[in-house]
Amino acid sequence: MQIVILKDSAEVAAYGADIFIKQLQKKANSVLGLATGSTPVSLYRGLIEACDAKLVSFRDVTSFNLDEYLGLEGTHPQSYRYFMNQQLFNHIDINKAQTHVPPGDADNPLEACVGYEEKIEAAGGIDIQLLGIGRNGHIGFNEPSSGLMSRTRVKTLTKATIEDNARFFRDDEYQPHLSMTMGIGTILDAKRVVLLATGENKADAILATVEGPLMAACPASALQLHTDAVLVIDEAAASKLSDRDFYIHIENENQKLMAKLP
Numbered sequence: 001m002q003i004v005i006l007k008d009s010a011e012v013a014a015y016g017a018d019i020f021i022k023q024l025q026k027k028a029n030s031v032l033g034l035a036t037g038s039t040p041v042s043l044y045r046g047l048i049e050a051c052d053a054k055l056v057s058f059r060d061v062t063s064f065n066l067d068e069y070l071g072l073e074g075t076h077p078q079s080y081r082y083f084m085n086q087q088l089f090n091h092i093d094i095n096k097a098q099t100h101v102p103p104g105d106a107d108n109p110l111e112a113c114v115g116y117e118e119k120i121e122a123a124g125g126i127d128i129q130l131l132g133i134g135r136n137g138h139i140g141f142n143e144p145s146s147g148l149m150s151r152t153r154v155k156t157l158t159k160a161t162i163e164d165n166a167r168f169f170r171d172d173e174y175q176p177h178l179s180m181t182m183g184i185g186t187i188l189d190a191k192r193v194v195l196l197a198t199g200e201n202k203a204d205a206i207l208a209t210v211e212g213p214l215m216a217a218c219p220a221s222a223l224q225l226h227t228d229a230v231l232v233i234d235e236a237a238a239s240k241l242s243d244r245d246f247y248i249h250i251e252n253e254n255q256k257l258m259a260k261l262p
């Protein structure tokens with residue numbers, strides 16, 4: 001696991017955007033795995049700016065989002081499809097037909113989950129998957145106790161996640177308790193994984209992800225199994241790591257090594 005500790009959320013977003021810009025410059029028809037939540041919003045802004053400046057194009061990109069609320073149509077302002085349109089897709093040159101969000105309004109959600117996996121496979125798999133992290137260590141909507149090899153499926157949200165996400169819903173608005181999410185196994189199949197975390201309220205989850213045991217109680221700890229996972233976090237999210245200085249040292253050594261490569 002590569003751990004990059006930066007000063008604040010602005011640096012995290014810029015570093016994350018740069019990873020995606022380089023990916024698109026290397027492979028214009030990349031298959032991107034995308035995420036929602038407040039953390040990736042500034043990264044998406046960076047991608048929109050890069051697209052405006054013609055540094056990248058999304059014309060040949062295919063995308064798959066991690067998760068969606070079950071029971072919300074894509075036109076619902078709290079749906080993740082709506083979020084992605086608002087925060088990214090409406091502002092870049094992507095072909096919306098090539099963007100995929102789990103269909104939370106499917107008549108048969110169980111079949112739709114299998115279909116989502118098939119679509120990812122047919123696209124050749126995900127080149128790079130963006131992740132945020134929940135306070136309880138969830139990735140996508142893989143809540144604690146999720147199978148570490150799980151695939152796209154319907155998941156029940158924890159009370160903590162419902163409370164954390166309540167800020168996006170009006171008091172009189174229906175807030176789903178179920179979701180459709182890529183599994184941890186689906187995420188681990190991505191060729192590269194980039195997890196962003198900022199703020200002190202993510203410090204426990206980051207500690208468990210990096211220094212805790214591999215365990216279903218912290219779904220993000222499964223990234224310890226991935227051969228190309230990078231955690232881009234700010235000082236506040238890193239504040240509980242016991243080996244923080246060592247991780248900074250490793251990253252400095254990494255940078256020196258990369259600079260010497262032909």
Ligand SMILES: N[C@@H]1[C@@H](O)[C@H](O)[C@@H](COP(=O)(O)O)O[C@@H]1O
Pocket residue numbers: 035036037038039040066067131132133134135138139140141161165
């Ligand atoms: N399903 C999403 C996750 O994919 C996201 O990582 C998490 C954290 O969100 P935030 O970035 O707003 O803290 O929120 C939601 O539960």
